[in-house]
Amino acid sequence: MDKKFCIISWAIPLFVGLFLVLILYFYDPFLLYHKPYFREETYSDDIRMQAKGIIKHYNFDSYILGTSMLANTSAKEAKEKLGGEWVNISMSGSTFRERATAMRYLFGIKQPKQILYS
Incomplete structure (x- = not known):
């Protein structure tokens, strides 16, 4: 139980953080990496x-x-x-x-x- 709890305790925040990074990359509000993909250009x-x-x-x-x-x-x-x-x-x-x-x-x-x- 202890090992499983540690893995889950690390895995959930890791996946949530990865998901947030991917969302920010694709949305890219400051146009740092690319022009907008799925949205209007905003400044x-x-x-x-x-x-x-x-x-x-x-x-x-x-x-x-x-x-x-x-x-x-x-x-x-x-x-x-x-x-x-x-x-x-x-x-x-x-x-x-x-x-x-x-x-x-x-x-x-x-x-x-x-x-x-x-």
């Missing part, structure tokens, strides 16, 4: 959480990256005036270090044509 208000997924999984060639001063800059207007496929990944209240991390990741994966930076 978080905090771009810090989704910038990696947007950079990695979408085909933009131009980026707007800054603080709250650029957060409301229109990617559509930038496309009309400057050409290219724009996305705004500005992080409100971000530090130079946070923006530098995003830039390093961006240049590690893609070769952007244009960047608006503040």
Whole structure:
């Protein structure tokens, strides 16, 4: 009975944890691993959480990256005036270090044509 109890005590939380990890992987709310499979594309208000997924999984060639001063800059207007496929990944209240991390990741994966930076 003791051995069986120990196995069950470990197996149940292990399977529940594995199930939760699989659900989070397939749902992937921050687009870290893939674009949505079985749902509409949804985005978080905090771009810090989704910038990696947007950079990695979408085909933009131009980026707007800054603080709250650029957060409301229109990617559509930038496309009309400057050409290219724009996305705004500005992080409100971000530090130079946070923006530098995003830039390093961006240049590690893609070769952007244009960047608006503040």
